[in-house]
Amino acid sequence: MSASATSAESTSFAARINHPAARALIERHRLRWWEVLPWIAAIAGYFIFPGYLGFGTELLVAILFALSLDLALGYAGIITLGHAAFFGAGAYTVGMLADHGVWSEPITGLMLAALVAAIVGLLSGLVLLRTRGLTLLMLTICSMALLEQAANMAHDYTGGFDGLPNLPITPIFGVFNFNPLYNNTQYLYALAVLLACFVFVRTLVYSPFGQSLTGIRENLLRMHAVGAPVRRRLIICYTLSAAIAGIAGGLWAQVNAYVNLSSLDLDRAATVLIVLILGGYGRLYGAFVGAVVYLALEHFLARIYPTAWQLGLGILLVFIALFARNGILGLGEALWRRYGGRHKPSAPS
Amino acid sequence: MFKPMLTAFAAVAVTAGGAMTQAASAQDIKIGLVLPYTGIGAELAQQIERGMELYLKLNADAVKPYKITFIKRDSKAPNGAEAKIAVQELLTQEKVDALAGFVYSPDAIGSAPLIAAGNKLAVIENAGTAFITNLAPEFVRTSFTMWQSGYAMGEAAVKNLHAKTAVVAYTDYPPGKDSYQAFKTAFEANGGKVLDAIPAGGPGQVPDFTPFFQRAKDEKPDVLYVFVPAGDHATAAAKTYAALGMREAGIKLIGPGDITQDIKLQGMGAAAVGLITMHHYNADLNNPENKRFVAAWKKAYGADSTPDFMAVGGYDGMAAIVHAAHATKGKMDGAAAVKSLEGWKFNSPQGPIMIDPATRDIVMNEYLDEVVKGSDGKLHMKVIGETKAVKDQCKALGIGRCKK
Numbered sequence: 001m002s003a004s005a006t007s008a009e010s011t012s013f014a015a016r017i018n019h020p021a022a023r024a025l026i027e028r029h030r031l032r033w034w035e036v037l038p039w040i041a042a043i044a045g046y047f048i049f050p051g052y053l054g055f056g057t058e059l060l061v062a063i064l065f066a067l068s069l070d071l072a073l074g075y076a077g078i079i080t081l082g083h084a085a086f087f088g089a090g091a092y093t094v095g096m097l098a099d100h101g102v103w104s105e106p107i108t109g110l111m112l113a114a115l116v117a118a119i120v121g122l123l124s125g126l127v128l129l130r131t132r133g134l135t136l137l138m139l140t141i142c143s144m145a146l147l148e149q150a151a152n153m154a155h156d157y158t159g160g161f162d163g164l165p166n167l168p169i170t171p172i173f174g175v176f177n178f179n180p181l182y183n184n185t186q187y188l189y190a191l192a193v194l195l196a197c198f199v200f201v202r203t204l205v206y207s208p209f210g211q212s213l214t215g216i217r218e219n220l221l222r223m224h225a226v227g228a229p230v231r232r233r234l235i236i237c238y239t240l241s242a243a244i245a246g247i248a249g250g251l252w253a254q255v256n257a258y259v260n261l262s263s264l265d266l267d268r269a270a271t272v273l274i275v276l277i278l279g280g281y282g283r284l285y286g287a288f289v290g291a292v293v294y295l296a297l298e299h300f301l302a303r304i305y306p307t308a309w310q311l312g313l314g315i316l317l318v319f320i321a322l323f324a325r326n327g328i329l330g331l332g333e334a335l336w337r338r339y340g341g342r343h344k345p346s347a348p349s
Numbered sequence: 350m351f352k353p354m355l356t357a358f359a360a361v362a363v364t365a366g367g368a369m370t371q372a373a374s375a376q377d378i379k380i381g382l383v384l385p386y387t388g389i390g391a392e393l394a395q396q397i398e399r400g401m402e403l404y405l406k407l408n409a410d411a412v413k414p415y416k417i418t419f420i421k422r423d424s425k426a427p428n429g430a431e432a433k434i435a436v437q438e439l440l441t442q443e444k445v446d447a448l449a450g451f452v453y454s455p456d457a458i459g460s461a462p463l464i465a466a467g468n469k470l471a472v473i474e475n476a477g478t479a480f481i482t483n484l485a486p487e488f489v490r491t492s493f494t495m496w497q498s499g500y501a502m503g504e505a506a507v508k509n510l511h512a513k514t515a516v517v518a519y520t521d522y523p524p525g526k527d528s529y530q531a532f533k534t535a536f537e538a539n540g541g542k543v544l545d546a547i548p549a550g551g552p553g554q555v556p557d558f559t560p561f562f563q564r565a566k567d568e569k570p571d572v573l574y575v576f577v578p579a580g581d582h583a584t585a586a587a588k589t590y591a592a593l594g595m596r597e598a599g600i601k602l603i604g605p606g607d608i609t610q611d612i613k614l615q616g617m618g619a620a621a622v623g624l625i626t627m628h629h630y631n632a633d634l635n636n637p638e639n640k641r642f643v644a645a646w647k648k649a650y651g652a653d654s655t656p657d658f659m660a661v662g663g664y665d666g667m668a669a670i671v672h673a674a675h676a677t678k679g680k681m682d683g684a685a686a687v688k689s690l691e692g693w694k695f696n697s698p699q700g701p702i703m704i705d706p707a708t709r710d711i712v713m714n715e716y717l718d719e720v721v722k723g724s725d726g727k728l729h730m731k732v733i734g735e736t737k738a739v740k741d742q743c744k745a746l747g748i749g750r751c752k753k
Binding site: 183 | 387391421422423425426430433434438440441454455458459462463465467478484522523551
């Protein structure tokens, strides 16, 4: 009697967890088999294209920067065109400390970069995140322009437009030196930093906190109605995103041994936004796909046609805007749902 | 577009074919050109590239037996990182014999660690921040530093123009600040007094110069020294100067030759007449080399086009590389190439030039020019004074990062 009751109970439990919605919730943070592919590709790239590691390093920095923007824009829906403010804050933290002989150890340097960028993010977020939409967009550009102008005026400390050259960055763990000509160390270092930051962001977006961010993005009113502390969550998210952008900036300064005003300019902020939208925002891997496609296309087109490469890039962007509103990953998902979705195994093994 | 690619392929074929005979491959000199081929710098890149091509055309005999090939890379936005990647790939993949170009200072500064590690000659054909040549021993500059025209103007303002007081208005970025500092240093060393220095907006967009110039006018100086980027900024500055009646008030408008850049001069219109500038080159310079250069330019690129100081930077840079090729017998080892250029003298369209053995910076004449309206109705530059063999004073005086 009791045995059959238990059995009935367990069947209903099994039935419940086998419900597609339940499975989606339980499995959403599981590692999928294809999630190792980008990392295998990155390591394979190290061995296959040893001559391109300088470009590869720049690519990894761009991915990290786009990932930080994805957290704010893609997950929390904070529309910003001023993310280079944090990239620059991180870059100048590393640059000024190294140039003035205060601190040149790379790993702790990145932590300091993250800290400074987070403080900038927190302070600006407290003010900016009271607004939404276009107002927010304009204010993020303004705060970035203010920082850029401040860095220009503090010429004696920041080097102004010419920047701080030949930064003395000490070897990693005191052993692995940054060779300016062959960027093997820089590449692996950037890859390791990217992996660490990625694991953090992935954990964050699949946590209840991350889910509440998605909720805020999708339905602000309802999140207010259920009593979620919307503003506080947005500020925390913005601060964390700023910290990661700061790490990207610090990394950029370290691998180039150089920092200048371009780390704070609109060009950089716009490019990262294009990269993210191209790859697909709110998807974690959109930053990877977008950066690789956009920057690799730019790099190799510019090699072949130094004067006319922008045409090719423009055509790509027009096609993405016309046919893939959710970016390359969004297009892939749509195609998968249409043609490949029915092959997906639905029963648990 | 395809012609240089074909040449590059041909060069590769020649190298591959002649791999057995060492002599054949030594005849080829591959030069990596790092220039901003896109964006606002594209016009400057074109000037430099044409200057280099014209040297090869006009001096075919001097180039023999070497065959020069260009491998072009876009340095894109002036953030240093893009130029750095271009330099890296040129050095490690293309194995170029020399690098040339560098329009924006950050491009040269960002590439400096690689150039120091790569042991290949790198000729700076524009970037004017004075301290760059300190960053890598392979840098040689055939263009200018902002200090050269500014310092010479500071002296000439006292000696030639008999000015006792000056006000400076400058666009607030490194070339402007350098030019201001150079002018002030020389002007005050010669007994003049700078009454006021007015930062007048940024390089991005043209400000309304009226408040800045009105402030200058109220201070009643003998001269108003202006540094602004060539083109729209310079035109607006000249027009504001005229509109405020400053000439009638006895204030001369002077500046470095950047503000009367040849390719922008005609666009400035009548407002520019009477402007006095100091520069190492203008297309009207009266010497045989320049006559030949300008005539060949107009023949090759159209009667309406004109070379400017960027083109001459490219021309001289090409001459320097050819000299280094002969001196190293085509081997182009970086240290040996640089050594061969230390103290190198050349008869350029801008007059006699030399590479300073101590700083690897150019030593050249600076000309005091006045904008006049010619009989052909166009604006011309009339030389009214000359300072010979001007060195970069930033390094001579050891100011800021110029200190070794």
